[in-house]
Amino acid sequence: MDPATLMLVTVVVTALAFDFTNGFHDTANSMAAAISTGALQPKVAVTLSAVLNFVGAFLSLSVAATIASGIVDSATVTMTVVFAGLIGGITWNLVTWFLGLPSSSSHALIGGVVGAALIAGGTEAVLFDGLVAKVIIPAVLAPVLAVSVCYLGTVSIYRISKGAPKALRSSGYRIGQIGTASLMSLAHGTNDAQKTMGIITLALIVDGSQSAEAETPFWVVFACAVAMGLGTYLGGWRIIRTLGKGLVDITPPQGFSSAGSSTAVILASTHLGFPLSTTQVSTGSILGSGLGRSKSEVRWRVAARMGAAWLITLPAAGLVGAVAFEAADLIGGATGFAVVSVAAVAAVSVLYALSRRSPVNSSNVNEAWTQEGGIVMRRPKKRSGGDDTTGSTRTPGSARE
Amino acid sequence: MSDYVDLSALGSVVVASLAGGVGLIALYAFGIRALAAGQDEGRRGATVVAVVSFMLVVAGVGFGLFVLLSG
Numbered sequence: 001m002d003p004a005t006l007m008l009v010t011v012v013v014t015a016l017a018f019d020f021t022n023g024f025h026d027t028a029n030s031m032a033a034a035i036s037t038g039a040l041q042p043k044v045a046v047t048l049s050a051v052l053n054f055v056g057a058f059l060s061l062s063v064a065a066t067i068a069s070g071i072v073d074s075a076t077v078t079m080t081v082v083f084a085g086l087i088g089g090i091t092w093n094l095v096t097w098f099l100g101l102p103s104s105s106s107h108a109l110i111g112g113v114v115g116a117a118l119i120a121g122g123t124e125a126v127l128f129d130g131l132v133a134k135v136i137i138p139a140v141l142a143p144v145l146a147v148s149v150c151y152l153g154t155v156s157i158y159r160i161s162k163g164a165p166k167a168l169r170s171s172g173y174r175i176g177q178i179g180t181a182s183l184m185s186l187a188h189g190t191n192d193a194q195k196t197m198g199i200i201t202l203a204l205i206v207d208g209s210q211s212a213e214a215e216t217p218f219w220v221v222f223a224c225a226v227a228m229g230l231g232t233y234l235g236g237w238r239i240i241r242t243l244g245k246g247l248v249d250i251t252p253p254q255g256f257s258s259a260g261s262s263t264a265v266i267l268a269s270t271h272l273g274f275p276l277s278t279t280q281v282s283t284g285s286i287l288g289s290g291l292g293r294s295k296s297e298v299r300w301r302v303a304a305r306m307g308a309a310w311l312i313t314l315p316a317a318g319l320v321g322a323v324a325f326e327a328a329d330l331i332g333g334a335t336g337f338a339v340v341s342v343a344a345v346a347a348v349s350v351l352y353a354l355s356r357r358s359p360v361n362s363s364n365v366n367e368a369w370t371q372e373g374g375i376v377m378r379r380p381k382k383r384s385g386g387d388d389t390t391g392s393t394r395t396p397g398s399a400r401e
Numbered sequence: 402m403s404d405y406v407d408l409s410a411l412g413s414v415v416v417a418s419l420a421g422g423v424g425l426i427a428l429y430a431f432g433i434r435a436l437a438a439g440q441d442e443g444r445r446g447a448t449v450v451a452v453v454s455f456m457l458v459v460a461g462v463g464f465g466l467f468v469l470l471s472g
Contacts, residue, residue, distance in 0.1 A: 059470060133405040141406075145415065149422040156423060157430035164437035172433040183462065257426050264421030264465075265414070271469050272417070274410045285422075 003334040004207065007079050010337045011203045014086045016227040019196035021093040022105040023053060023231020026192065028239040029102070029262070029282035030184035033255035035365060036244030039174040040181070042362035049185040050233035056189020057225035070130040072113055076121035080328050081113060082203050083337060087344050088112020088321030092313060098351050100238035100360070101309040104277035106195055108317040110135055115318030116325035139310065142276040146284030147291070150261035154292025157253050173252035180259035185232070187266050188278055193228045197221055237360040243283065245369045246302045248290030257292070258285040280310065299369075425461045428454050
């Protein structure tokens with residue numbers, strides 16, 4: 001294989017790895033509430049979400065959004081910039097996963113590409129107007145819109161169904177929640193898998209394997225759908241826990257309204273050409289559902305940590321992207337790509353090893369939230385044994401309503 | 402600000418979000434309330450109203466997806 005092909009293959013594999021982290025980082029967006037209210041068993045929830053994400057990826061190909069178009073000067077976009085940007089996005093996705101913080105995967109990717117482009121072409125390479133219009137303003141609007149819509153939705157459904165017996169409300173909203181969470185998964189697959197399709201298509205165009213006008217090849221769509229589905233199935237349990245238990249103790253009506261509002265906001269904004277971050281919208285909705293129920297407690301410390309993570313996503317991923325670009329560029333060619341890939345795999349392994357000290361998985365994802373240790377919960381000191389067989393899953397918030 | 406934001410697109414997003422995220426959800430809640438009335442008080446009409454509400458919710462979701470996918 002000649003060096004250029006080797007570099008293209010590395011970029012495609014890295015892009016699929018990013019897609020995979022995007023999937024498991026965002027399982028929480030659609031399923032955290034359904035898991036925490038017990039509407040769905042954790043494993044069932046991630047399986048359902050994975051299948052729907054896979055299907056969703058095929059639904060709409062019209063956008064196949066070229067990420068960072070209008071944000072970075074297209075003349076600067078080389079294979080190395082795309083590669084370094086992906087490394088930045090993956091790294092930040094994994095750091096935030098380790099900390100149990102939901103943060104936008106697209107912002108991480110854009111940050112990485114912007115950081116790499118800054119090193120590659122200086123400040124002229126970055127279109128700051130585009131950055132403000134396409135990233136920063138939507139990032140402010142997304143949570144505001146989601147909080148408002150879900151607040152109104154939650155207040156309404158509590159008022160409307162007030163007279164209904166508790167048991168009926170509980171089961172009615174759990175069933176509704178399965179519906180809204182499924183729609184949300186479908187919307188996520190439709191929306192987010194396209195980012196990676198766009199990146200791979202961009203790499204093919206830069207490489208000259210494909211003309212700029214050609215459509216996204218089917219193998220790209222299929223590979224992205226598979227990577228997204230597998231990532232979702234793995235489930236980012238640490239983030240599911242933060243969103244499902246940490247931010248607000250979610251009841252079935254709140255879970256129903258939050259997934260409903262997230263789906264509506266995301267689908268409407270994508271369709272009308274005003275793309276908002278799925279993560280920010282679903283986090284905002286859960287927050288709104290907490291505000292909309294009078295007896296509900298919103299843990300503002302957790303919300304503040306998330307907000308802080310959102311603020312530093314762009315610069316942090318940008319820094320990693322810049323360093324990755326510099327390293328790959330200095331070493332040069334396929335060797336540079338290989339060295340940076342090995343370094344990235346090493347960093348991922350360290351994070352994974354660290355995460356094993358306080359594992360969060362399908363068996364303990366619903367344990368009561370404790371403040372000690374911050375976001376990352378300590379493993380309950382009960383029977384040691386298989387990860388998935390302890391009885392602790394039997395404590396969803398089913399008693400509350 | 403309007404140089405950076407397409408205000409008419411934003412307006413449509415707000416309206417569509419409210420229709421789906423508040424309207425359809427409230428309709429579902431209404432269905433649950435009607436179902437309860439039908440069960441407890443034995444009112445046939447209420448059960449029919451509940452079924453119609455749920456069907457409208459499903460139709461609303463279907464319509465939304467249709468507009469999206471055909472657009």
